[in-house]
Amino acid sequence: MKYVTFLLVSVIVSIVTGVPDNSERVTNGVQAAAGDFPYIVSVTVGGGHICGGFIYNEYWIVTSAACVYNYLPSELRITLAQLSLIADDPEEKVLAIYRIVLFDGYDYTSGLHDIALLQTATPIEFSSNINFIPYDEARESPTEKGIFAGWGATYEGGLGTSRLRSIEVTFGSDCKAYGEDQYYPNYMLCAGGSAVDPGNPCSFDEGSPLVQEINGVRYAVGIMSKNKGCGATAEPTIYTRTMPYYPWFVKVAGDQPTPV
Incomplete structure (x- = not known):
């Protein structure tokens, strides 16, 4: 019953909810183990x-x-x-x-x-x-990395995955391609989408945290908000920053x- 419900909701969620159906968003992730997140x-x-x-x-x-x-x-x-x-x-x-x-x-x-x-x-x-998990401001230099986990689709246009998966995410991305009316850097964080990123958040990943290890402690620095697809050539993902709130x-x- 759990699996059947999961499939039905995956199919109809973009129709009956407020989550936009054109914002396909973890691809190429690895499965998480108990206690990882x-x-x-x-x-x-x-x-x-x-x-x-x-x-x-x-x-x-x-x-x-x-x-x-x-x-x-x-x-x-x-x-x-x-x-x-x-x-x-x-x-x-x-x-x-x-x-x-x-x-x-x-x-x-x-x-x-x-x-x-x-x-x-x-x-x-x-x-x-x-x-x-505590929260903090992200360290956003290009040498910094974070980790993202979720039950999102494993490929663009797919259903949510049945198992929690994680990917490593790089910082230092540029989200100017979204436009000034879609990207507000004081409240939004831009990450991923570079040639070295193994994957991207995908549909059904919205709301999951972007996490960064700072001085040996994990902090939630962002909340997955939106992106323009989750394929190999997708743009960076926009996250809501946590610290301004x-x-x-x-x-x-x-x-x-x-x-x-």
Whole structure:
């Protein structure tokens, strides 16, 4: 039943949701193992994956506004400690959503402020496979790299993959090709799309975090928002930066736990 629901939602999601059907977006990724990405969650509708997200604290999830802006909290669930969308994983848990909070300035047309918070109906219990991730500003020199994981399609135009996959992403990209009305560098992060990048985020990857290791600690520096295809010659991907939303995070969701 889990697999059937996943396929049905994959086919119809671009028709019945607000996620644009022309923004095909992990290609050429490698499969993740248990505990690799304890902060990543799957956002689901009717048991089917539509987007990714990450754990902010014991009650809040961060995701893309485009993924959830036309839903009621009762329609959404988040799945923790999940690797496979087909089979149940150890420690996998499904939580109901109590509240959806979109950033007030979110613009669906341009993708500006493409960020949302989901409050869970019950607290998240942390473990080796379930944990929050702190956030920070990206280090964006061309020598820097990040990591991205999600359940997105493995090729342009495909359905979401059934297994969590990850890719390495380079920084220093230029997203000017999107135009000034689509790329706002103060609030958006441009990454990937170079000749050395092994792949790109793809459809159903929206909302998943772009992560960078800084001084030995992993930080969420961006949230996958949009790109122009996910093939080998695709343009860089645009992510919503996390740090500009510090005051909003604290106001709505409170502080994050102290890293151990």
